[in-house]
Amino acid sequence: MTQRTDIATLEPQLANCRDYWLGWGAQERRDDYLSLFRSGLADGQLNGVMRLRDDDRTEEAVADAVKRFDGLPFTWWVGPDSGPEVRRRLVDGGARQEGSMPIMAVRTDQVRHVEGPDALRVRPIGDSVEELSDWVRTYSPSFGLPPELHDDLVRVERERTDAGRITRFAGRLDGQTVGTALLYVAHGVAGIYVVTTDASRRRRGSARSSPRRPCRPPGRTVCAWPPSRPPATARRSTDGSVSPSSASTNSSRCRLTGLPDDPFP
Numbered sequence: 001m002t003q004r005t006d007i008a009t010l011e012p013q014l015a016n017c018r019d020y021w022l023g024w025g026a027q028e029r030r031d032d033y034l035s036l037f038r039s040g041l042a043d044g045q046l047n048g049v050m051r052l053r054d055d056d057r058t059e060e061a062v063a064d065a066v067k068r069f070d071g072l073p074f075t076w077w078v079g080p081d082s083g084p085e086v087r088r089r090l091v092d093g094g095a096r097q098e099g100s101m102p103i104m105a106v107r108t109d110q111v112r113h114v115e116g117p118d119a120l121r122v123r124p125i126g127d128s129v130e131e132l133s134d135w136v137r138t139y140s141p142s143f144g145l146p147p148e149l150h151d152d153l154v155r156v157e158r159e160r161t162d163a164g165r166i167t168r169f170a171g172r173l174d175g176q177t178v179g180t181a182l183l184y185v186a187h188g189v190a191g192i193y194v195v196t197t198d199a200s201r202r203r204r205g206s207a208r209s210s211p212r213r214p215c216r217p218p219g220r221t222v223c224a225w226p227p228s229r230p231p232a233t234a235r236r237s238t239d240g241s242v243s244p245s246s247a248s249t250n251s252s253r254c255r256l257t258g259l260p261d262d263p264f265p
Helices: 010-022 055-069 086-092 129-143 147-159 206-212 231-238
Strands: 028-031 034-038 047-052 075-078 096-107 121-124 166-173 176-186 189-197 222-225 248-257
Touching (some): 010 034, 010 047, 010 096, 010 189, 086 248, 129 147, 129 166, 129 176, 129 189
Parallel strands (some): 047 075
Antiparallel strands (some): 034 047, 096 222, 096 248, 166 176
């Protein structure tokens, strides 16, 4: 049975995004008044706050987050699922807003077929160490993730407790993995994440083709590209992935970093 979700309904798309990132909470995850995840890895993309519902609790939430991350770099995302004053209060407290990113969505029956290189093959991969190691090695440069995090990234990917919602895809060309994408199915939405292309293979059509295979899961009507990386990389990866005539940019999330140790003296 198809679980129907209106493309203009934001909450299922935001819930899909939250759940995907909470899956990175190898050391801790919580989803109550404050939604956050802690991977334990020393990279600000891999530890973060996804939502704060009550803006009157901003100071309390900041103190809570700073304590829980305990010196690890982290990112605070503010979107339509957070309180309306959260972004302003964080900035007033010293956080840096590093940009905003669109949340794009398209109905799965309106995704256009786009040809990539003739030899490109996009296929699901398994969860073996060998396959995940190759997949992580391919996406890491696009995220700016250093090689020394490789083994831990593979470990966290393998140990995700939401594996039943995930299908990972690899694009292979000339015997080499040149692109990645990830399908996350939850809340009636097919969320697309980790869309990357090897730097040496860009501008050849691989990035346009890779996300389309996971964009046609059975029983889902909305395919969403929530923000999943720093703004500059995200824009490079998503440009051309969806035709503007078929995709809808519903809203955006702000990305904030650099909260001082004592933001509200």
